[in-house]
Amino acid sequence: MLVYTLKRLLLALLVAMTVSAITFSLTYLAGDPAIAMAGETASDADIEYIEKLYGFDRPIVVQYFEWALNAFQGDFGQSFYFRIPVADLLLERLPVSMTLGVSAISFAILLSIPLGVLAAMRPNSLLDRLALGISVVGQAMPSFWFALVLIVMFAVWYPVFPTTGSETWLHFVLPTIVLGYYATPAIMRLTRTGMLEVLGSDYIRTARAKGLPQHVILFKHALRNAVIPVVSLAAVQFGFMLGGSIVIESIFALHGAGYLAWESIGRNDLPVVQAVVLVFSLFYIVLTFLSDLLNAWLDPRIRVG
Amino acid sequence: MSAVLEVTGLTVDIPVPTGDLHAVRGIDFSVNKGETLCIVGESGCGKSLTSLSIMGLLPKRAKINAAKMEFTGTDLLSLNERELAAIRGNRMAMIFQEPMTSLNPAYTIGNQLMEPYLRHKKSSDKEARERAIYLLERVGITAAASRLSQYPHQLSGGLRQRVMIAMALMCDPELIIADEPTTALDVTIQAQILHLLAELRKEFNSALILITHDLGVVARVADKVAVMYAGKIVEAGSVSEIFNQPLHPYTQGLIDCIPVPGKTARGSRLGSIPGIVPTLIGDIKGCSFRNRCGFAHDACEMKDPFHTLSPGRGYRCTLDVSTCEANAKELVSA
Amino acid sequence: MTTTIANRGLPAAEDIVGPTPGQQLRRRIFGHRGLMIGGGILVIIFLMALSAPFLAPHDPYFQELLARVKPPVWTTGDWKHVLGTDQLGRDYLSRIMYGAQISLLIGFAAAFISGVIGTTLGVAAGYFGGRVDMVVTFLITVRLSMPVVLVALAVVALIGGSLTVVISVLGLLLWDRYAVVMRSATMQIRQMDYVAAAKAVGCSTPRILLTEIMPNIMNNLIVVATLEMAHAILLEAALSFLGMGVQPPLPSWGLMVSEGKDYILFEAWMITIPGVALFLLVLAINLVGDGIRDVTAPENRN
Numbered sequence: 039m040l041v042y043t044l045k046r047l048l049l050a051l052l053v054a055m056t057v058s059a060i061t062f063s064l065t066y067l068a069g070d071p072a073i074a075m076a077g078e079t080a081s082d083a084d085i086e087y088i089e090k091l092y093g094f095d096r097p098i099v100v101q102y103f104e105w106a107l108n109a110f111q112g113d114f115g116q117s118f119y120f121r122i123p124v125a126d127l128l129l130e131r132l133p134v135s136m137t138l139g140v141s142a143i144s145f146a147i148l149l150s151i152p153l154g155v156l157a158a159m160r161p162n163s164l165l166d167r168l169a170l171g172i173s174v175v176g177q178a179m180p181s182f183w184f185a186l187v188l189i190v191m192f193a194v195w196y197p198v199f200p201t202t203g204s205e206t207w208l209h210f211v212l213p214t215i216v217l218g219y220y221a222t223p224a225i226m227r228l229t230r231t232g233m234l235e236v237l238g239s240d241y242i243r244t245a246r247a248k249g250l251p252q253h254v255i256l257f258k259h260a261l262r263n264a265v266i267p268v269v270s271l272a273a274v275q276f277g278f279m280l281g282g283s284i285v286i287e288s289i290f291a292l293h294g295a296g297y298l299a300w301e302s303i304g305r306n307d308l309p310v311v312q313a314v315v316l317v318f319s320l321f322y323i324v325l326t327f328l329s330d331l332l333n334a335w336l337d338p339r340i341r342v343g
Numbered sequence: 344m345s346a347v348l349e350v351t352g353l354t355v356d357i358p359v360p361t362g363d364l365h366a367v368r369g370i371d372f373s374v375n376k377g378e379t380l381c382i383v384g385e386s387g388c389g390k391s392l393t394s395l396s397i398m399g400l401l402p403k404r405a406k407i408n409a410a411k412m413e414f415t416g417t418d419l420l421s422l423n424e425r426e427l428a429a430i431r432g433n434r435m436a437m438i439f440q441e442p443m444t445s446l447n448p449a450y451t452i453g454n455q456l457m458e459p460y461l462r463h464k465k466s467s468d469k470e471a472r473e474r475a476i477y478l479l480e481r482v483g484i485t486a487a488a489s490r491l492s493q494y495p496h497q498l499s500g501g502l503r504q505r506v507m508i509a510m511a512l513m514c515d516p517e518l519i520i521a522d523e524p525t526t527a528l529d530v531t532i533q534a535q536i537l538h539l540l541a542e543l544r545k546e547f548n549s550a551l552i553l554i555t556h557d558l559g560v561v562a563r564v565a566d567k568v569a570v571m572y573a574g575k576i577v578e579a580g581s582v583s584e585i586f587n588q589p590l591h592p593y594t595q596g597l598i599d600c601i602p603v604p605g606k607t608a609r610g611s612r613l614g615s616i617p618g619i620v621p622t623l624i625g626d627i628k629g630c631s632f633r634n635r636c637g638f639a640h641d642a643c644e645m646k647d648p649f650h651t652l653s654p655g656r657g658y659r660c661t662l663d664v665s666t667c668e669a670n671a672k673e674l675v676s677a
Numbered sequence: 678m679t680t681t682i683a684n685r686g687l688p689a690a691e692d693i694v695g696p697t698p699g700q701q702l703r704r705r706i707f708g709h710r711g712l713m714i715g716g717g718i719l720v721i722i723f724l725m726a727l728s729a730p731f732l733a734p735h736d737p738y739f740q741e742l743l744a745r746v747k748p749p750v751w752t753t754g755d756w757k758h759v760l761g762t763d764q765l766g767r768d769y770l771s772r773i774m775y776g777a778q779i780s781l782l783i784g785f786a787a788a789f790i791s792g793v794i795g796t797t798l799g800v801a802a803g804y805f806g807g808r809v810d811m812v813v814t815f816l817i818t819v820r821l822s823m824p825v826v827l828v829a830l831a832v833v834a835l836i837g838g839s840l841t842v843v844i845s846v847l848g849l850l851l852w853d854r855y856a857v858v859m860r861s862a863t864m865q866i867r868q869m870d871y872v873a874a875a876k877a878v879g880c881s882t883p884r885i886l887l888t889e890i891m892p893n894i895m896n897n898l899i900v901v902a903t904l905e906m907a908h909a910i911l912l913e914a915a916l917s918f919l920g921m922g923v924q925p926p927l928p929s930w931g932l933m934v935s936e937g938k939d940y941i942l943f944e945a946w947m948i949t950i951p952g953v954a955l956f957l958l959v960l961a962i963n964l965v966g967d968g969i970r971d972v973t974a975p976e977n978r979n
Contacts, residue, residue, distance in 0.1 A: 175960075183914075194942055245447070249431035258450075285919065
């Protein structure tokens with residue numbers, strides 16, 4: 039287990055390095071960053087000044103390592119637009135995104151795992167079809183459109199929930215539903231297929247031959263094995279959700295990191311955009327690392343080599 | 344001697360897209376305390392379904408019917424799932440063919456061994472643990488106590504099958520059903536496991552139903568034998584009767600396939616049974632073996648009567664006893 | 678005893694003449710409700726996109742400023758603008774028809790580019806294993822770690838939004854699932870005896886890849902392609918909705934939802950119509966993808 043953890047950790051670090059390099063390269067994607075910052079009308083002297091000030095005149099590799107080292111210490115530079123450290127902005131906005139992400143993945147898990155299990159227990163039943171319907175619709179519905187539909191329904195027709203802002207928990211209800219529903223189909227399908235496969239396995243027949251009651255067979259013997267792949271998927275989906283939060287946050291005007299990124303993209307505020315991309319990526323890397331460890335712990339074939 | 348299990352007229356039908364698959368088509372057998380019954384037949388003859396139907400482990404869509412299916416006087420078909428669960432793993436246990444996949448990979452051997460004992464005997468953890476260690480030692484597993492904390496993937500197939508046997512014995516069942524318990528194992532391990540099963544059956548004085556396609560296995564452990572073909576029992580008898588005087592052409596064919604050391608000449612051809620098993624979807628009129636049988640004649644297309652010669656001894660064929668006996672004599676002396 | 682014996686009227690499984698594989702396949706295709714429904718919707722949308730230049734009632738870019746935000750015919754509108762007009766007085770039906778071209782083009786093109794990248798990587802990893810596999814797996818992990826929407830938005834914003842840029846960005850971002858699926862499919866096929874046989878008779882690696890591996894992972898490839906096509910269409914719509922995708926005045930459905938969202942309080946149809954169009958298109962593609970998977974690998978369906 040220790041060797042496995044170390045190997046996995048090394049991989050996570052390598053991935054983080056690569057991701058940070060790609061993120062850094064965004065700076066040069068639009069051409070000369072100094073020109074972009076100074077504006078189209080700036081004089082050569084202005085541009086040279088900015089190049090010196092921000093160190094754009096040094097070799098790219100040096101610039102990258104300086105940026106990456108600072109970033110890993112929590113220093114993402116200054117926001118072009120706000121003129122304050124990007125880290126401060128992130129600290130203010132990240133909790134909103136995290137709250138949304140955690141509530142959305144919880145919503146998705148609470149909806150999809152029970153539904154997936156029930157659907158697997160009675161294949162082709164009414165409930166199974168309902169679950170299939172939910173997942174087919176969920177996969178095809180554009181989330182930004184679903185968000186707007188919910189706004190019309192719950193803010194205009196039946197004003198129950200506020201539709202913009204992030205002050206109270208009520209503000210999070212609609213965004214949670216939209217974002218959570220986005221992850222539901224994948225988790226539900228995997229739970230269902232995993233459960234079906236496990237329920238048809240030899241060791242479930244053994245458990246039945248032992249005369250164990252239905253609930254022990256289902257929850258002790260079947261779910262434990264069926265849930266192993268679901269754990270990884272949930273972690274992956276959580277990462278995707280953070281990425282997708284940019285759409286949802288901008289619609290509901292939730293002042294989270296995704297919203298910040300969207301605004302900053304519009305303002306050409308590159309340091310902020312880079313910081314959000316990097317933080318979301320790092321978050322995904324940490325999450326998948328943890329889920330792999332959890333998986334190893336759940337599955338003795340990995341844990342006890 | 345009292346019958347532990349008595350079955351008459353058992354049928355198992357499985358609905359398939361093109362009709363009903365009559366997998367088991369009316370079979371009778373019984374097994375007594377301290378007795379080993381071997382059900383022999385090739386794959387697809389319904390022997391595994393028979394064992395699963397006794398345990399009540401068939402999927403719901405399979406339709407089971409029987410004139411009589413009594414386990415120590417209790418009608419198994421009248422029990423609901425809960426009542427059946429109280430018997431399963433407790434008074435009646437099963438050992439499966441695939442030791443590699445029959446244990447749950449997520450739990451330790453100990454956990455899975457103790458499970459039925461804790462459930463059925465309402466025992467303390469300590470008692471269950473002691474019982475598990477005792478049985479692991481009994482089935483020939485060394486360092487039994489430390490094995491309890493191991494996971495299935497850490498054991499070899501042979502060891503896993505020993506664990507499955509120990510698990511079946513946990514509650515001291517009156518009936519053990521073993522469905523091809525040695526098929527998936529190496530030949531050397533097969534012999535050990537068989538020997539172990541026979542020995543334990545004697546020690547625990549329970550009834551054993553052994554499902555197999557291997558006549559070599561039958562010769563070693565059986566008291567009684569039922570030969571199945573295409574969902575029916577074509578011949579039943581004691582082990583010596585089956586081997587010394589096989590009456591049904593199918594049984595004769597099976598025995599002709601076994602090489603006998605010192606008797607089968609080197610380089611000579613072993614017997615084989617030509618042809619293939621008929622489909623069991625829909626009804627079969629007459630004898631289902633007639634397309635592979637060297638003695639088939641017109642009457643076989645109409646009927647397949649069962650001749651009971653003595654209690655527990657009989658065969659299903661249109662030929663009369665003297666003809667069959669003559670054929671048997673020729674085969675055994677050849 | 679090896680003489681042939683009369684069958685004596687006993688039906689063996691082999692005696693029942695079954696339908697040919699072709700008949701079976703046709704029966705499975707036409708018996709698959711999802712595939713039929715999805716295929717039907719897809720054909721309609723496809724025809725709509727192709728026939729837009731001939732059948733669209735109006736020029737999708739013509740602004741009739743006196744007829745702005747006219748509701749569709751089933752509310753208070755008239756037959757001149759069946760689906761109403763937008764905030765600039767452009768005919769909604771015509772814009773929806775031309776919008777289908779954009780969605781389909783982006784879907785196909787992005788799925789194709791990402792398909793080429795992902796399949797190459799996946800097949801290489803699956804077939805060669807070892808170092809190649811390690812590198813590809815690493816690339817997949819890196820790719821998965823980057824938030825797609827955010828990176829796409831940032832890149833499109835930095836380079837400037839146009840159809841070509843959106844297609845390229847999506848194509849370069851969405852190859853991960855191809856690589857994952859192709860990798861494991863190739864690994865399975867590689868172990869097959871017929872691949873060993875091809876190697877044994879001295880077939881070259883490209884030949885094995887083309888004649889032994891590719892045909893056998895084709896159905897997986899098609900299924901992933903449909904999924905990624907749907908994915909690309911949804912992403913383009915989201916990017917355009919956020920203002921960083923296809924730029925106005927192009928009639929992208931996502932852009933139409935975005936332009937209509939200021940009117941959602943009173944003119945909900947303005948977001949409903951392009952939203953439903955998007956939903957139906959993606960639903961149809963997904964249904965077809967699921968259908969192909971069920972039909973080509975019936976043993977794998979759950």
